Amino acid sequence: MRRSPTSESLWMRALLMAVGLGFMAVLVLLPMAAVFAEAFRHGWVAYRNALEDPLALAAVRLTLLVAAIAVPLNVVFGLAASWAIAKFDFIGKRLLITFIDLPFSVSPVISGLIYVLLFGSGSLLGDWLSDHDVQIIFAVPGLVIATMFVTFPFVARELIPLMEEQGTEEEEAAIMLGANGWRTFFSVTLPNIKWGLLYGVLLCNARAMGEFGAVSVVSGHIRGLTNTIPLHVEILYNEYNFVAAFAVASILTLLAVVTLLLKSLIEFKFAPEIRAQKG
Amino acid sequence: MAIEARNICKTFGDFAALDKVDLTVGDGELVALLGPSGSGKTTLLRIIAGLEYADAGRVLIDGVEASRMHARERNVGFVFQHYALFKHMTVFDNVAFGLRVRPRPVRPPPAEITERVMALLKLVHLDKFHDRYPSQLSGGQRQRVALARSLAVEPKLLLLDEPFGALDAKVRKELRRWLRRLHDDIHITSIFVTHDQEEAMEVSDRVVVMNHGRIEQVGTPEQVYHQPTNGFVYDFLGNYNEFVGWKDENGDVHLAEDDLWEAQQQAAPSPVLTSRPHWLSRYPELTNAIRKVIPGLPLPTQAASNRAFAKMTRSQMRALLAERGIPVRVFARPHEMFITKTPDDAHEYIPVDVIHINPAGSLAKIELQRKNGTILQAEVPKTIIDSLAIKRGDHVFVRPKNVRVFE
Numbered sequence: 001m002r003r004s005p006t007s008e009s010l011w012m013r014a015l016l017m018a019v020g021l022g023f024m025a026v027l028v029l030l031p032m033a034a035v036f037a038e039a040f041r042h043g044w045v046a047y048r049n050a051l052e053d054p055l056a057l058a059a060v061r062l063t064l065l066v067a068a069i070a071v072p073l074n075v076v077f078g079l080a081a082s083w084a085i086a087k088f089d090f091i092g093k094r095l096l097i098t099f100i101d102l103p104f105s106v107s108p109v110i111s112g113l114i115y116v117l118l119f120g121s122g123s124l125l126g127d128w129l130s131d132h133d134v135q136i137i138f139a140v141p142g143l144v145i146a147t148m149f150v151t152f153p154f155v156a157r158e159l160i161p162l163m164e165e166q167g168t169e170e171e172e173a174a175i176m177l178g179a180n181g182w183r184t185f186f187s188v189t190l191p192n193i194k195w196g197l198l199y200g201v202l203l204c205n206a207r208a209m210g211e212f213g214a215v216s217v218v219s220g221h222i223r224g225l226t227n228t229i230p231l232h233v234e235i236l237y238n239e240y241n242f243v244a245a246f247a248v249a250s251i252l253t254l255l256a257v258v259t260l261l262l263k264s265l266i267e268f269k270f271a272p273e274i275r276a277q278k279g
Numbered sequence: 280m281a282i283e284a285r286n287i288c289k290t291f292g293d294f295a296a297l298d299k300v301d302l303t304v305g306d307g308e309l310v311a312l313l314g315p316s317g318s319g320k321t322t323l324l325r326i327i328a329g330l331e332y333a334d335a336g337r338v339l340i341d342g343v344e345a346s347r348m349h350a351r352e353r354n355v356g357f358v359f360q361h362y363a364l365f366k367h368m369t370v371f372d373n374v375a376f377g378l379r380v381r382p383r384p385v386r387p388p389p390a391e392i393t394e395r396v397m398a399l400l401k402l403v404h405l406d407k408f409h410d411r412y413p414s415q416l417s418g419g420q421r422q423r424v425a426l427a428r429s430l431a432v433e434p435k436l437l438l439l440d441e442p443f444g445a446l447d448a449k450v451r452k453e454l455r456r457w458l459r460r461l462h463d464d465i466h467i468t469s470i471f472v473t474h475d476q477e478e479a480m481e482v483s484d485r486v487v488v489m490n491h492g493r494i495e496q497v498g499t500p501e502q503v504y505h506q507p508t509n510g511f512v513y514d515f516l517g518n519y520n521e522f523v524g525w526k527d528e529n530g531d532v533h534l535a536e537d538d539l540w541e542a543q544q545q546a547a548p549s550p551v552l553t554s555r556p557h558w559l560s561r562y563p564e565l566t567n568a569i570r571k572v573i574p575g576l577p578l579p580t581q582a583a584s585n586r587a588f589a590k591m592t593r594s595q596m597r598a599l600l601a602e603r604g605i606p607v608r609v610f611a612r613p614h615e616m617f618i619t620k621t622p623d624d625a626h627e628y629i630p631v632d633v634i635h636i637n638p639a640g641s642l643a644k645i646e647l648q649r650k651n652g653t654i655l656q657a658e659v660p661k662t663i664i665d666s667l668a669i670k671r672g673d674h675v676f677v678r679p680k681n682v683r684v685f686e
Binding site (some may be wrong): 169177179 | 367
């Protein structure tokens with residue numbers, strides 16, 4: 001049988017596939033299976049009880065709340081930043097591009113700590129805020145801010161290359177045809193970036209719900225009040241309540257799986273349209 | 280709709296894209312902005328459209344100041360080189376876009392929009408494709424959709440930025456003719472940008488030749504081709520042969536330097552060619568000239584001066600020529616070349632080798648190589664080639680019958 005010039009010998013191909021799949025199994029599939037195995041160790045009832053615990057429910061609610069605030073704000077930020085970067089030149093553009101990557105390079109714990117120092121009691125801003133009865137650290141606003149910091153690159157990073165590649169010609173065409181700014185954005189720009197935006201939102205959301213480090217520092221771990229799902233998992237685990245810990249963890253795992261499924265589903269269902277836009 | 284651009288200046292950083300450009304386009308005219316890339320032609324078009332703002336100068340549309348008017352208020356149709364069709368909309372929706380975004384009071388009812396869009400699609404022969412997406416069309420079809428889309432808003436002025444630049448040669452030719460016909464039908468004032476001189480010649484009423492942010496010449500295709508005002512225009516508007524020349528005190532122009540070099544080759548001990556070394560006999564003062572360049576050289580006889588000449592370096596030769604007059608650029612079109620095997624004494628000839636003959640058509644296209652390696656092009660009626668029995672590898676002599684000289 002003839003092989004294509006870029007194809008490798010059989011054993012080489014087998015080796016490459018084995019390495020790929022092996023890593024996948026050890027690092028991803030096994031742990032995922034372990035999460036569910038541990039969660040259901042004492043059966044369905046124990047699992048359900050763990051999830052129906054008021055503190056667990058409070059953690060889920062809080063996580064959803066934080067994500068519901070942080071993700072839309074990051075979508076607005078991501079759209080604005082990538083629009084600005086891709087479609088026109090301005091002073092400080094390079095700086096903005098660099099700063100967008102900052103959360104990827106800064107440890108989340110550090111970023112959490114910075115917010116504590118910035119808004120916590122003892123700091124100028126913190127004292128002024130507490131004088132005016134505004135609490136940020138150890139409260140929901142702090143969680144939202146920390147989550148936003150960690151997740152803001154996701155939408156922007158997804159959109160910048162896309163928008164740069166598409167250029168401004170279609171927008172110019174729309175304007176020449178008499179469309180105003182909003183109309184141009186909603187009829188031309190947004191449809192062109194919607195798939196990229198959706199991926200960005202999905203990734204941003206998954207990260208927002210799973211964020212541990214930054215949130216852990218600013219949360220204060222007040223049960224039922226400032227504990228998000230990941231923090232709640234940690235507390236349960238530290239209390240040797242393994243079934244409950246893994247049960248709650250399984251929610252996050254399911255979230256990750258659903259995110260991936262959604263992404264694949266979008267790619268599968270709208271493949272022709274996505275191809276048409278690239279072509 | 281008449282357009283007037285007055286004293287337009289535009290710089291990008293240090294680069295002067297437009298330098299005090301004045302342009303007037305009459306009502307119903309089809310004008311080509313022709314120039315190499317970086318000549319400022321697209322920038323000028325975009326400033327007229329309102330997609331770019333000039334640093335200085337004014338744009339008047341029908342006598343009305345448009346410089347501060349937003350692009351969307353100028354009622355100008357714009358066709359982009361890469362079509363800029365809305366990828367996620369069908370052909371129909373693309374063309375309808377301009378009508379649908381109108382404010383409610385001036386927006387036509389849906390039935391009328393449909394009617395107008397279909398009429399336009401019929402005009403560009405794409406009515407059967409109304410429900411296709413742009414990605415399902417060929418390049419030529421896409422550009423026709425873009426044209427229909429720009430016409431849908433009934434613009435007063437149509438601007439086209441290298442509209443056929445991204446298409447292959449055959450489609451490009453077809454669309455050119457088609458654009459010409461369309462313009463003859465609807466008579467909308469149009470300006471199109473191109474770097475293709477053939478395209479400019481074939482389509483436009485007037486050609487504006489641009490270079491380095493300035494307008495070099497404005498005229499009918501006839502004028503810019505046959506009466507170019509400077510070397511750049513001549514150079515840009517067609518194939519040509521260039522020679523270095525020198526203008527003497529009488530205003531006569533002589534071929535120079537390279538020709539002198541060739542003459543030198545012939546003056547060498549074993550002359551390869553039999554052509555008269557024209558420079559030597561024509562200028563009796565040559566001896567004195569050589570003495571100026573190589574001082575102290577004894578040159579009692581013509582033979583001695585020939586020998587001295589044969590040993591001269593090129594820089595010495597250049598200095599020799601500088602004694603002689605003003606350097607000029609001499610141009611001749613390929614069809615202005617006279618070719619012969621038997622040179623006469625009355626003219627200066629250049630000895631060349633025939634390296635290629637393309638016999639397609641009534642004019643044979645001949646490539647000739649000079650002794651210095653430069654290629655000359657000649658277009659000669661086939662009958663002459665046949666009667667002279669010129670074939671590849673022959674040594675022949677050429678001279679330009681007609682030249683244009685630019686200093």
